[in-house]
Amino acid sequence: MKLAGLLIVMVCGGLLLYATQDFPAWGDPGSPASTHLSDHFITQGLHETGAPNLVTAVLADYRGYDTMFETVVIFGAGLASILLLRTYTQRTRGREYRHIPTGVIIHIQDPRKSLKDEREFELIDNMWVPHDLIIKTVCRILIPFIQIFGLYVVCHGDFSPGGGFQGGVIFGASLILLALSFDLRTFLHRISEKTLGLLCALGVVIYSGIGCMCILLGGEFLNYSRLAAILPVDPTHVRALGMLGVEIGVGFSVMSVMAILYVNIASAGRHNQGL
Amino acid sequence: MPDLFTEIVHKYNYWLYIILMMIGLYAMIVKNNLIKKLVGMNIFQTAIILFFVSMGYKEDATIPIIQGGHGSDAAHQTIEAAQYINPLPHVLMLTAIVVSVATLGVALALVVMIYQRYQTLEEDEIRMRVNQ
Numbered sequence: 195m196k197l198a199g200l201l202i203v204m205v206c207g208g209l210l211l212y213a214t215q216d217f218p219a220w221g222d223p224g225s226p227a228s229t230h231l232s233d234h235f236i237t238q239g240l241h242e243t244g245a246p247n248l249v250t251a252v253l254a255d256y257r258g259y260d261t262m263f264e265t266v267v268i269f270g271a272g273l274a275s276i277l278l279l280r281t282y283t284q285r286t287r288g289r290e291y292r293h294i295p296t297g298v299i300i301h302i303q304d305p306r307k308s309l310k311d312e313r314e315f316e317l318i319d320n321m322w323v324p325h326d327l328i329i330k331t332v333c334r335i336l337i338p339f340i341q342i343f344g345l346y347v348v349c350h351g352d353f354s355p356g357g358g359f360q361g362g363v364i365f366g367a368s369l370i371l372l373a374l375s376f377d378l379r380t381f382l383h384r385i386s387e388k389t390l391g392l393l394c395a396l397g398v399v400i401y402s403g404i405g406c407m408c409i410l411l412g413g414e415f416l417n418y419s420r421l422a423a424i425l426p427v428d429p430t431h432v433r434a435l436g437m438l439g440v441e442i443g444v445g446f447s448v449m450s451v452m453a454i455l456y457v458n459i460a461s462a463g464r465h466n467q468g469l
Numbered sequence: 470m471p472d473l474f475t476e477i478v479h480k481y482n483y484w485l486y487i488i489l490m491m492i493g494l495y496a497m498i499v500k501n502n503l504i505k506k507l508v509g510m511n512i513f514q515t516a517i518i519l520f521f522v523s524m525g526y527k528e529d530a531t532i533p534i535i536q537g538g539h540g541s542d543a544a545h546q547t548i549e550a551a552q553y554i555n556p557l558p559h560v561l562m563l564t565a566i567v568v569s570v571a572t573l574g575v576a577l578a579l580v581v582m583i584y585q586r587y588q589t590l591e592e593d594e595i596r597m598r599v600n601q
Contacts, residue, residue, distance in 0.1 A: 199499035207491040214483040221528040233550040248533040248556040271571030455574035
C-alpha cells in the first residue's frame with residue numbers, strides 16, 4: 195500500500211513538474227492569468243463599482259452569484275453538522291452541581307430540571323475543569339476587542355483588506371474563544387443554538403434579499419445600482435453600499451456556522467460539555 | 470544542468486506547490502488514520518491556494534486596492550493594470566479558504582460519528598468491524 199501510494203504520488207508529481215515547463219515565469223505581468231479579464235477589473239473596477247478594494251469589488255459585484263452560492267455552501271455545512279451530530283437524548287443518571295461560594299455539592303435527580311441561579315453553581319461532569327482565573331479574565335478582556343475588530347473588518351471591506359468572510363471568521367473565533375475559556379454552557383447561555391441557526395439562515399436571506407430587491411426596483415438580480423432609488427447616497431457610492439449589505443449577510447452566515455461547527459463537534463452533538 | 474537550475478529559480482512557486490500537493494496526496498492515500506487523512510486533505514487545499522495566489526503575482530506591483538480611491542478625485546485618475554496584482558485569484562481563494570473550513574467541519578462531524586460507532590479511527594480496524 196505504501197509503495198503503491200508512493201508510486202502514484204511520484205508519477206503525479208513528475209507529470210505536474212513536467213507540465214510547469216509551459217507555465218509562465220513567476221511574477222510575469224504578461225502571463226495569461228494577468229491579461230484579458232484581470233486588466234478590465236483593475237482599470238475599470240473603481241469606475242464601475244466605486245469600491246477601491248478590487249478583491250471585494252470582484253467578490254461581491256462581478257462574481258456576486260458565485261459568492262451567494264458560496265454562502266449557501268457555508269450554510270449547508272452548518273446544517274449538515276447539526277443533522278449529523280445533534281442528539282437530544284437526556285442523561286438519566288442525574289447531575290452534580292457545586293455551589294461556588296460555599297463548596298457544597300448537590301445532586302439533582304430529574305434530568306429535565308435546571309437550577310434557578312446558574313451563576314452560583316457549576317456542573318461537575320467528566321469534562322469538568324477547575325476555575326482558571328487568569329484564562330477567564332484575559333479572555334473576558336480580549337473578546338470585546340476581537341469582536342470590534344471583526345466588525346471593522348466586515349464594514350471596511352470595500353476600502354481596505356477585509357470583507358464578510360474574513361470578518362465573520364474573526365467574529366466566530368471570538369465566540370469560540372468564549373466557549374473555550376469558559377465552557378460550552380456559558381457560551382450557549384449567551385447565544386443559544388436557535389439564535390445561531392437563525393443568524394446562519396438570516397445571512398443567506400440578507401444576501402438573496404438584496405438581490406431580489408434589485409429585481410423589484412427594476413434591475414437584474416444583484417444589480418446594486420438600482421438601490422439608488424431607496425438609498426439616499428451619491429449614485430457613485432451606491433454599488434459599494436450594496437456590496438456592504440451583502441458582506442454583512444456573508445458575515446452573519448460565516449460567524450454563526452463557525453460557532454455551530456465548533457459547538458457540535460466539540461460536544462459530539464450533546465451540547466452539554468465542551469473542550 | 471544550469472538550465473534546470475534557472476528553470477527552478479524562475480518557477481519555484483510551481484515546484485513548491487507541487488511538492489506540498491504531493492505531500493497531501495500521499496497522506497490521503499497512504500495514512501491509516503482518518504484524522505491524518507484530513508490533515509493531508511488540508512495540505513492539498515493549501516497547495517492549491519498557494520498555486521492560485523502565486524499566479525496572481527506581478528513584478529513591481531502592489532496589492533489590488535486602488536491608491537487614493539476613497540475621495541471624490543478618485544474617478545479622474547488613470548489606472549495602469551501593471552500597477553496592481555491580479556485580484557481574481559485572490560477572490561477565488563478567499564472563498565476557497567472558507568469552503569475548505571466548511572468541508573473540514575463536515576468531515577470532522579463524520580469522523581466523530583465514525584468514532585462513536587466503531588470506537589476507532591484506524592481505517593483497517595474500521596473495515597474489520599464493518600465486516601464482522
